[in-house]
Amino acid sequence: MELFYVLFLSLLITAHGTAEYEVHDKIAMLGELESFDIYEEDEIEAFEMPSWTSTNAGHVLVNVDSFGANGDGNSDDTQAFVSAWKQACSSQKAVLLVPEGRRYLVNATKFEGPCAGRLVIQVDGTIVAPGEPKDWDPKFSRTWLNFHNLTSVIFQGKGVIDGSGSKWWSASCKKNKTNALTIDSSSAIRVKGLTIQNSQQMHFVIARSNSVRVSNVLVSSPEDSPNTDGIHITESTNVALLDCKIGTGDDCVSIVNASSAIKMKKIYCGPGHGIREDLVMSKQYALKM
Template identity: 50%
Template sequence: MGRAFLFLFYFFLAALSLVIMVATEEEDIALWEGQMENWTEEEARQEENEILGRIHVNVKNHGAVGDGIADDTQAFLSAWNTSCGQKHSVFFVPKGNTYLVRAARFKGPCADDFTVQISGIIKAPEEPGDWYTSSPRNWLVFSKLKGVRFHGRGVIDGSGSKWWAASCKINKTNPCRGAPTAMTIESSSGIIVRRLQFKNSQQIHLTVFKSDAVILSHLQIEAPFNSPNTDGIHLSESSNIVVKSCVIETGDDCISIVNGCSNIEMNDIHCGPGHGISIGSLGKSNSEVAVSTIVLDKAVLRGTTNGVRIKTWQGGSGYARAITFQNVKMIDVHNPIIIDQFYCDSSTPCQNQTSAVKVSEVLFRDIRGTSKTANAIKLACSDTVPCNDIILHNVKLKAANGGSVKTFCNCVAGFVEGAVEPPVECLRTDSCSCGGSQRPRQGLDLRWELHTEL
């Protein structure tokens, strides 16, 4: 009787602890989302004050119909040219209308104190056959701007459903081809993009390319979980970028950071569904890369196919270093922590190569939650260019189904601080050759789905 009582007592304590843990986690997420809403209203009031007394150049006054059927592209370009040339002006897309706009490039530089206010819905053509062949990979491009603010609570709708249906990922008989990125900030500096919604892009939703000092905040990005290649935010050849307080639900990476990026800060990110938050892919086609000083601080990932990830191709060179992932909550995530130097985004197996992108100085700190895969931590590094200075500090990952989780290592050196679960006993303490360490077996299928083409 006494043993039965003790068993029931301990079972009750365990169940109570589980309930408290789950409740605390949900409260953390609810608090985070509530803070986003409060920040949103405060910024909205600030934005309203910022545009008082400015010259509003309304696209409707330049011939935009706004019925979602008539082609408003030329009206937008006309309004842009007028507003861009005037100080203290606002390129204004009013709410209450849907504007059909084809591929267009909005060029700077513009006059001082220029604002883009998108309050209505900007919609892309639905039919892939209607797309301009002169701009197959871009929809709305904003280039050579300095000190410009984008805001307005409007929607940028890529109308991507027919593009996805034609994808070779969805219909294997179709040829693989590229598709447009919804919005691109290119060759610009001092840019703020906030309080906009992106949805159903043909491919990537928002790209920052060859730009410096850009803030992306309070963005909502959404596309179905099975929409191919619909990355949320894609950063390339850019530096001093802040991504904060964004909710991203897509069919690919919530945030992807590729070659030429440095000094990137991401915080308060809600990701999922999607493929997680990724550095890479890097080193494709034997290319040389440089990525450094990347920080993700405070994020919630829910139901993603990867968590925080670094992915590189065999045959590449260069480096990815000084990378921090911290204060991350994983909820039913596949592959919560992953370094993959055998990334192969190809329809055919990739050949083994000895050169590789050097991955070093990576910190995973205060990461907790549940894994949908047995390998909660996977550190698969190159035999010839091992990963060095990989640190895991206070990591606690459990199986989503109540089973067990484990760690996989190949040629990775670093150390553990604090409590780490599952244990990382395969982590080497030196950077010598990795003979005798675990490695993928010859012929093991390491292929991932096609990413660069539809």
């Protein structure tokens, strides 16, 4: 099979005090982005009902507050999130709700699948990591919020995932710095509208996954924050990035380890080091931008 590699990159410098780069796609049309196994009609709006026992249009609503989350930014809400996850993941057509206007302190956690049915994770509040490296659980030295072995899951909302990375950045040579949001060994995943900021290291990792569509996501950390890649794609295929704004201290997007069929449209990068590819390629490798 022939190696197919098409790269189109256009840089747009704006006069707003910071260089901003816009990646245009003249090849991969939006219709191609919609060709993955991710269905728009499965997206639903945030609910007002406060309890997981409530339903809306046949969806079971699982509110983290109903499982004891305080949402004050100081109390440890990890166990409430774990309990809410177990309920949502074991339910058919569930919505796991992180409510607006609240700030949840959550330690490093692995959210394990597979789940019983299609799941929506509606993040409208703020999820914040512990700010002190010494408080980190050594069992999770490289990941903070790790979602593993999921199928047909939608992450959406207007909320924030905040890695509280400043003290990690000041110890930039420290080994095993943590990544903020990881989706691992999963398929048919949709991520829309979230803000991921101030990660200890990489903000959003897509690993060993297939058919992942990311749109209207904002990734942000200071320009001098070390090794804070925006979106890192490894060993994954059929990944589409659309209308994302990324400003970090390292690569806006990094693609490694024979990832294939990566499609991008309207990726705004600045500050950051642009798009990096470590071309450990298979013959099926194709990047369209």
